Amino acid sequence: xxxxxxxxxxxxxxxxxxxxxxxxxxxxxxxxxxxxxxxxxxxxxxxxxxxxxxxxxxxxxxxxxxxxxxxxxxxxxxxxxxxxxxxxxxxxxxxxxxxxxxxxxxxxxxxxxxxxxxxxxxxxxxxxxxxxxxxxxxxxxxxxxxxxxxxxxxxxxxxxxxxxxxxxxxxxxxxxxxxxxxxxxxxxxxxxxxxxxxxxxxxxxxxxxxxxxxxxxxxxxxxxxxxxxxxxxxxxxxxxxxxxxxxxxxxxxxxxxxxxxxxxxxxxxxxxxxxxxxxxxxxxxxxxxxxxxxxxx
Numbered sequence: 001x002x003x004x005x006x007x008x009x010x011x012x013x014x015x016x017x018x019x020x021x022x023x024x025x026x027x028x029x030x031x032x033x034x035x036x037x038x039x040x041x042x043x044x045x046x047x048x049x050x051x052x053x054x055x056x057x058x059x060x061x062x063x064x065x066x067x068x069x070x071x072x073x074x075x076x077x078x079x080x081x082x083x084x085x086x087x088x089x090x091x092x093x094x095x096x097x098x099x100x101x102x103x104x105x106x107x108x109x110x111x112x113x114x115x116x117x118x119x120x121x122x123x124x125x126x127x128x129x130x131x132x133x134x135x136x137x138x139x140x141x142x143x144x145x146x147x148x149x150x151x152x153x154x155x156x157x158x159x160x161x162x163x164x165x166x167x168x169x170x171x172x173x174x175x176x177x178x179x180x181x182x183x184x185x186x187x188x189x190x191x192x193x194x195x196x197x198x199x200x201x202x203x204x205x206x207x208x209x210x211x212x213x214x215x216x217x218x219x220x221x222x223x224x225x226x227x228x229x230x231x232x233x234x235x236x237x238x239x240x241x242x243x244x245x246x247x248x249x250x251x252x253x254x255x256x257x258x259x260x261x262x263x264x265x266x267x268x269x270x271x272x273x274x275x276x277x278x279x280x281x282x283x284x285x286x287x288x289x290x291x292x293x294x295x296x297x
Contacts, residue, residue, distance in 0.1 A: 011124035013077040018117045020081030024053075025089050025110060029259045037195060048093075053086025081117075088113050102197045107254035107261075115247065148282055152226055155278060159238055160223035162271065166216025173209040181205070196258055208256045212264075215245035235279050242272040 007013075028049055032038075060079035063072050092106030093099040100106075146154070173181070181202050189198040199205075218241025225234030245268045253261035 006124065011121055013073055014117060014121040014124060016074060016077040017081035017084075018114070018121060020078045021085040021114060021117060022081075024082040024085030025114075026259075026262055028086060028089055029262075033259065048090055049086050050090040050093075053083045053089070056080075056083030057087065059083070084113065100197075102195050102258070104197055104199055104255050104258065107258045108251040111250055111254050111265075142281070151278055151282075152231065155235075155238075155275065156223045156227045158271065158274075159219045159226070162267070163216035163219030163223060163241070166212040167220070170209040170213035170216075173206065178202070198258075199256060204252070204256050207252045211249040211252055212245055215241040215249055217241070218244070232279075232283055235275050235283070238275050239272070242268055242275065246272065 056079045060076045060083055063076045063079070088110050090101060091109050092101045092103035095105070095109075096103050176184075185198075185200055185202060185205060189200050218237050222234045222236075222238030222241060225231075225237060228234075246265065250261070250265045250268070253264060
């Protein structure tokens with residue numbers, strides 16, 4: 001039996017699929033919201049965008065079977081991501097007896113598929129991360145505008161603000177009495193003209209504030225450690241906090257707020273990339289020290 005081998009550039013195509021997946025889901029949700037959720041078709045017909053997703057998945061499967069070339073793999077990855085996004089976006093219709101597109105659990109399920117793609121990318125990228133290097137022009141720009149100490153200070157400020165905001169949000173929620181909380185939830189859950197459904201149980205809103213607050217506390221600890229020059233410990237704690245926010249926190253937020261929670265998810269994803277990049281530049285390639293006062297001398 002021939003031995004299976006992983007392509008050396010497999011992570012690149014998974015990343016393309018992730019980006020196209022995210023663009024397709026966010027794009028279709030925002031477009032439907034802006035246009036008032038139009039119906040394509042007439043009479044008894046309704047052409048759901050799930051069908052276009054299925055068509056793109058067929059294209060993603062056929063292209064590499066027929067044609068060869070790098071552009072074919074790229075096009076197939078784009079079709080795979082976009083097709084999966086368009087297909088899974090309508091999952092709410094197929095897990096409910098009422099064909100409910102706005103079922104609150106749909107958004108977390110969609111995000112779960114995205115996390116599966118991301119996990120595959122992380123596993124594949126880790127296989128040869130040590131062989132990757134930034135292009136010369138990009139490296140020179142980074143060296144000029146984001147030297148070690150400036151990058152560290154920027155992380156301290158951004159992580160500190162993000163963490164503080166999450167903790168303050170929880171404290172603000174806990175300061176409200178039960179009646180005020182229920183009135184606020186009623187206003188959110190019954191917005192006139194909006195077909196989006198939100199849960200009405202206060203427990204979900206407490207979770208929505210508590211999980212980001214736990215993540216925020218870790219970000220504050222990470223920022224403090226970075227400020228003291230303990231870079232490996234600081235970035236490690238920050239990565240744990242951001243991972244918590246992007247998994248449990250995002251799943252709860254998407255269940256409660258659905259598409260409006262996407263902005264927070266994107267911000268956390270950018271922060272995660274920034275912290276990982278800092279570690280790769282200065283901690284994993286001999287570019288810096290984790291001791292107090294020894295960096296950027």
